[in-house]
Amino acid sequence: MVKSKELLEDKPGKKVLLLANEAIARGVLEAGVRLVALYPGTPSSEIGNNLTFMAPHIPDFYFEFSTNEKVALEVAGAAAVAGVRSMMVCKGPGLNVAADPFFSLSYVGVRGGMVIVVADDPSMWSSQNENDSRYYALMGNMPMMEPADPIEAKSMLLEAYKFSEKLELPVLFRTTTRVNHTRAPVEFGKILSRPSKVEFEKEPFRFVPVPAVARLRHPWLLGQIEIARELSEKSPLNYAEGDGDLGIITSGVAYNYVIEAISTMKVKAEVLKLGITHPIPEKMITKFLSKHQQVLVVEELEPFLETHARRLAHLNKIDVDILGKEQGYFSRIYEYSPRIVMDALSKVTTCNTPINWEEMDKKAEKLPELPPRPPLLCAGCPHRATYYAIRTATRGKAIYPSDIGCYTLSIAPPLETADILFDMGSSITTACGIAEVTDQDVVATIGDSTFFASGLPGIANAVYNQHRIALVVLDNRTTAMTGHQPHPGTGVTGMQKEVPPLDIEEVCKGLGVKYTKTVEPFESMADLVAEVREMVKWTRENHSPAVLISKEPCALLTAADRRRAGEFPPKYYVDSEVCNACKRCLNRLSCPAMYMDSETEQAVIDEALCNLCGTCVSVCPQGAIKQEDA
Amino acid sequence: MTGNNSNTINVAITGVGGQGVLTLAEILAKAALQCDLNVRVGEIHGMAQRGGHVVCTVRIGVNAKGPIVDSGSAHVLVGFEPIETLREIQLVRKDGCVLMSSHVQYPVAVSMGKAEYPSHDEIIKRMKMFTDKIVEFDAMELAVKAGSTRALNMVMLGAIIGTGAVPISEDAAIDVVKEAFPKKFEKINVDATRFGLEHVKASL
Numbered sequence: 001m002v003k004s005k006e007l008l009e010d011k012p013g014k015k016v017l018l019l020a021n022e023a024i025a026r027g028v029l030e031a032g033v034r035l036v037a038l039y040p041g042t043p044s045s046e047i048g049n050n051l052t053f054m055a056p057h058i059p060d061f062y063f064e065f066s067t068n069e070k071v072a073l074e075v076a077g078a079a080a081v082a083g084v085r086s087m088m089v090c091k092g093p094g095l096n097v098a099a100d101p102f103f104s105l106s107y108v109g110v111r112g113g114m115v116i117v118v119a120d121d122p123s124m125w126s127s128q129n130e131n132d133s134r135y136y137a138l139m140g141n142m143p144m145m146e147p148a149d150p151i152e153a154k155s156m157l158l159e160a161y162k163f164s165e166k167l168e169l170p171v172l173f174r175t176t177t178r179v180n181h182t183r184a185p186v187e188f189g190k191i192l193s194r195p196s197k198v199e200f201e202k203e204p205f206r207f208v209p210v211p212a213v214a215r216l217r218h219p220w221l222l223g224q225i226e227i228a229r230e231l232s233e234k235s236p237l238n239y240a241e242g243d244g245d246l247g248i249i250t251s252g253v254a255y256n257y258v259i260e261a262i263s264t265m266k267v268k269a270e271v272l273k274l275g276i277t278h279p280i281p282e283k284m285i286t287k288f289l290s291k292h293q294q295v296l297v298v299e300e301l302e303p304f305l306e307t308h309a310r311r312l313a314h315l316n317k318i319d320v321d322i323l324g325k326e327q328g329y330f331s332r333i334y335e336y337s338p339r340i341v342m343d344a345l346s347k348v349t350t351c352n353t354p355i356n357w358e359e360m361d362k363k364a365e366k367l368p369e370l371p372p373r374p375p376l377l378c379a380g381c382p383h384r385a386t387y388y389a390i391r392t393a394t395r396g397k398a399i400y401p402s403d404i405g406c407y408t409l410s411i412a413p414p415l416e417t418a419d420i421l422f423d424m425g426s427s428i429t430t431a432c433g434i435a436e437v438t439d440q441d442v443v444a445t446i447g448d449s450t451f452f453a454s455g456l457p458g459i460a461n462a463v464y465n466q467h468r469i470a471l472v473v474l475d476n477r478t479t480a481m482t483g484h485q486p487h488p489g490t491g492v493t494g495m496q497k498e499v500p501p502l503d504i505e506e507v508c509k510g511l512g513v514k515y516t517k518t519v520e521p522f523e524s525m526a527d528l529v530a531e532v533r534e535m536v537k538w539t540r541e542n543h544s545p546a547v548l549i550s551k552e553p554c555a556l557l558t559a560a561d562r563r564r565a566g567e568f569p570p571k572y573y574v575d576s577e578v579c580n581a582c583k584r585c586l587n588r589l590s591c592p593a594m595y596m597d598s599e600t601e602q603a604v605i606d607e608a609l610c611n612l613c614g615t616c617v618s619v620c621p622q623g624a625i626k627q628e629d630a
Numbered sequence: 631m632t633g634n635n636s637n638t639i640n641v642a643i644t645g646v647g648g649q650g651v652l653t654l655a656e657i658l659a660k661a662a663l664q665c666d667l668n669v670r671v672g673e674i675h676g677m678a679q680r681g682g683h684v685v686c687t688v689r690i691g692v693n694a695k696g697p698i699v700d701s702g703s704a705h706v707l708v709g710f711e712p713i714e715t716l717r718e719i720q721l722v723r724k725d726g727c728v729l730m731s732s733h734v735q736y737p738v739a740v741s742m743g744k745a746e747y748p749s750h751d752e753i754i755k756r757m758k759m760f761t762d763k764i765v766e767f768d769a770m771e772l773a774v775k776a777g778s779t780r781a782l783n784m785v786m787l788g789a790i791i792g793t794g795a796v797p798i799s800e801d802a803a804i805d806v807v808k809e810a811f812p813k814k815f816e817k818i819n820v821d822a823t824r825f826g827l828e829h830v831k832a833s834l
Contacts, residue, residue: 015663017656017663017669017671042675045675046675125674126675149670178672178697181672181673181675182672183656184669184670185669253696256696260696337698337700338696357700360701361701363720363759363760364701366759367716367719367720368748368752370717370748371737371740371747373682374683375680376738378648378681379681406680583743586741586743587743590741590742591738592738595736596736596741606735609735
């Protein structure tokens, strides 16, 4: 909620409560970054959400929501090759999408400073996996930094640009959800200016990694990493603090939990906090291991530092007990907490945890099982109407490949229209695979932003290879799940400039799709069901892909527009004289604005939650759901 | 002794995505900053927000480093909805305070008849296994009285200040509320904060 405007203020010394993502957006200004390109993905989204509103007010600055992460990394990488400071931002799975240019970039290197911000998601609050992006730094030989909190997110970012320029290599800036989405007081620094334009100096035998060039670049890269290691040994971003027989090595958000745990339990320990986690300061760690008989390694997800520590202990023949995931002190899954660190400390020291958590857990286990409240499609969400129609038209019997976005929530009963999902754009391509080896009808769904991000190659594939798939594009005119960013179909750019939007139906026609139609899901449910039925029949008869675009803005955007205008359509209500308590609306739609009156067993619409879509009207066989007169 | 909270006041806020839990956490933290206190806020964004169960944390004090509040460590547990409060009851300290709005919002599983919403007595009985300090009131009614159901979170803000458990002055809280919203919603939100504050002060 911090206004992007506040992030623009030229007030060094001012302290503002910021998310790490907001601190990174501010850091872009303070580091004099010339270009930022990204595709939004939680938990990194607020970086772009702020930059897009800041961008038009920053001289000599360019920001774009690229169509996907691979595109973003190429745009930003080229800008840094040309000689300006640039940034690319993505969530963990986004870096997988950008993996191809990632590996080339470290071979060719950059002239201007470049930072790739990646946001991993331990506990998978909003992601399909919790893979540990730190291995990218190792595999691609790219220097890496890991901030522990919003304060470091900005201060370390400024160091990352200096580091990048010294080494002529991009820096991977690895964050996690509990860094990105923690708020802390952050002090503003000075704003740097940016160059307006630079001259691209040709150097093809560096920047075009044909085999002859790449063979020379690989040893260069390994040499740069050794230089980086020397810098890492001396950097104040890697430091030891405290005193004690026990040693603790940690990085990222886990550092906070370590500090809180040792101070609460009054454990005497020396803590080695690593800000640069590739290349690791080997001499510093070796010295640290030699000083202690026991060293606990505290890091979320994979045993990245732990394996390094074991390697160094072995290489240098150090007699030290390295305690971590390998012996079960810590888990490789889910995010940590101070309690997790305290539990481990109670096993390796004589200090006790401040609370008897085991007893507490037992007490909590005695609590009755509560009705679950998973996330679900909002009241008034147009996807609910579309999925209801898809399910009705196919009697729930088709296979429903899904994709990445709010609409994946259709996995839950009663919609149950998500059967397979790998990654962005996989709805179309998994549909191809299923259609080829089964006789079942296949109705895939993809969102508008995801369609542009990675749906297009799948469409070309389906057309050319003649896959009989039905595809419904859920076009809610925005990238809804990550906080309503624009995409090529919306007509607004990251610079907040109005441009001609790309039309999804035209794009499909251009790619050779013979059957395309656009419908509005709130117009008529009967027509919507008929459209889906017709499309599926067509794919069967023609053995080719068909595309139906279901176009209706996101309910949250519609609700905000109505609030701004102060104009609302008449309310919906259940006529209790007509309602026969069949509960069809409740059971088929699962709309959060509807509930059952426990006495009459009739459905009731909660006025405060209803977003006035009217889908329930057409679902009621009695005609009991009505709209008040205007 | 309690969890990770030496010299730190831990507030856990729970509710249903869309009720304004995040905004409350940020405004409470801003008020702490206004009082020159160190503060951390832990938020949940993205898919988890869509109408599902949400927990945010606000940690105030010099030793607050990370955003996490462990079981048995919250000085105040703020619940926007009864079962969402019960879902997080293990967070509260032995002598901690629960502030709960009694306004029920049925989960879809209950609306569909697939699960039963526990009785009020059952909810309170279970909570009392963890603490006796439970302040229950219909915050939705106070929000409506202030002028909008959307001011529910500011009623809860006032309620938190009203417990006296957080080192934030009433004036600092009201000042931050005034700054946080557009002018036309200022009165509603300030009134909502005052209603929550007065209600809890009177009931403690």
